[in-house]
Amino acid sequence: RKEVEQDPGPFNVPEGATVAFNCxxxxxxSQSFFWYRQxxxxxxKLLMSVYSSGNEDGRFxxxxxxxxxxxxxxxxxxxxxxxxxxxxxxxxxxxxxxxIFGTGTRLKVLx
Amino acid sequence: xxxxxxxxRHLVRRRGQEARLRCSPMKGHSHVYWYRQLPxxxxxxxxxxxxxxxxxxxxxxxxxxxxEFPKEGPSILRIQQVVRGDSAAYFCASSKTGNPRTHTDTxxxxxxxxxxxx
Numbered sequence: 548r549k550e551v552e553q554d555p556g557p558f559n560v561p562e563g564a565t566v567a568f569n570c571x572x573x574x575x576x577s578q579s580f581f582w583y584r585q586x587x588x589x590x591x592k593l594l595m596s597v598y599s600s601g602n603e604d605g606r607f608x609x610x611x612x613x614x615x616x617x618x619x620x621x622x623x624x625x626x627x628x629x630x631x632x633x634x635x636x637x638x639x640x641x642x643x644x645x646x647i648f649g650t651g652t653r654l655k656v657l658x
Numbered sequence: 659x660x661x662x663x664x665x666x667r668h669l670v671r672r673r674g675q676e677a678r679l680r681c682s683p684m685k686g687h688s689h690v691y692w693y694r695q696l697p698x699x700x701x702x703x704x705x706x707x708x709x710x711x712x713x714x715x716x717x718x719x720x721x722x723x724x725x726e727f728p729k730e731g732p733s734i735l736r737i738q739q740v741v742r743g744d745s746a747a748y749f750c751a752s753s754k755t756g757n758p759r760t761h762t763d764t765x766x767x768x769x770x771x772x773x774x775x776x
Binding site for chain 2: 579581588589590591592593596634638643644645646647648649650651
């Protein structure tokens, strides 16, 4: 089983739609969680950290469910500019602290 | 406030040559991480360095790959005798600390170096 799993998509949604992605992780000792966004052939950029209580940043809401070991990202009122690959990141402290990336979920917002 | 810088952005090498990839962390950051991304795949951790120290190289191939982060100058990822399978995007990230219990552990990525081996 992969350490971090994501549905690769693509998710094709119309502008204005609400879309949600899930990401599951296998290590119950994981400590920090993030969503990064990666545009085609560019570097990953931090979208938001994910806190235990859930957090919101504008149209984006992230949730963490430690019992079921998954995190989610909800995007409301999708814009064309939201089209990208969304990477789930989980940190592990086995050995040293490092990031484990999911393979990403591709989102295409259609006009 | 410059972000993470990587050069070159594109590098073409023939099989058997050496590739040197450079990374300058964000100002104030002393932790550097290298990742490799193969086409259509996720980012894979390679190595974690602090100034003059390799902290974790568990993701580095055992042969031909090495990394350093000297006291002065950028971090360097070196690939000797490159093969076609080394063709990938290599991303460097930096953070202020490596402590997961603070928010200064967030990693910020450079634009990457795209290595093509002919």
